[in-house]
Amino acid sequence: MFRFTRHGFKEMLVGTVVLALMAFALGWAWWPLAILVLPVLIWLFAFFRDPERPIPAEERIMVSPADGTVSDITEIESEPLLGGVPAVRVGIFLSVFNVHVNRSPCDGKVLSITYKKGKFINALQHAKASDENESNTVVLGETTTGKPVAVVKQIVGLIARRIIFTASQGDSLRMGDRIGMIKFGSRTELVIAKWLEPKVTVQVGQVVRGGADIVAKLGQPIHTTVKQPADGEEFEPIGTRVSPT
Incomplete structure (x- = not known):
């Protein structure tokens, strides 16, 4: 529909x-x-289209948190938001023609949400945009142990001026759940802890669809107790957190 x-x-x-x-x-x-x-x-x-997406039924995977083009894949020696462990980051550039609804890359609990004011550098400038632009950073962890597994970072671009994130700290998400959007061109990053033994399955320049396309296969499972939805049930939270205007 x-x-x-x-x-x-x-x-x-x-x-x-x-x-x-x-x-x-x-x-x-x-x-x-x-x-x-x-x-x-x-x-x-x-x-502002928001198409339904077939969420993969496979286990030990992470799906793309956004529609767009994979702009960079970066190895990180130590990621503070994941407890200082090594990680891999997949950056996705969203043009003004892409769907801009963000989705959860995996099952997990929202451990923290950090909103940061900043600049509006062109999102194609990967490093500068990631470090200096206005952003919203979400840490996801296992629902059973609380151990951090991934980071989703919503970053504004040259045109984007508003970030929306609909979940709250402590909420449990299912893989593919809608979690918000960035309005008018932007960048979304997915950082995966290396202890999950991720094997990135996408390449720079590849077009991906949020919630539908697998970006990494995991050698280790994410322990979760997230409830599965009934047919037709909508799990997107009613409340909305937005960036300051």
């Missing part, structure tokens, strides 16, 4: 009104000019 994310209702409503007024003004001058706003209106609604 085709759907739109509820996080874009305001933008779609305001944008439709503004574009309708522009079309009226342009059409008053010369009616064919009114057609010029149609591609913009189509793009606006397409940006």
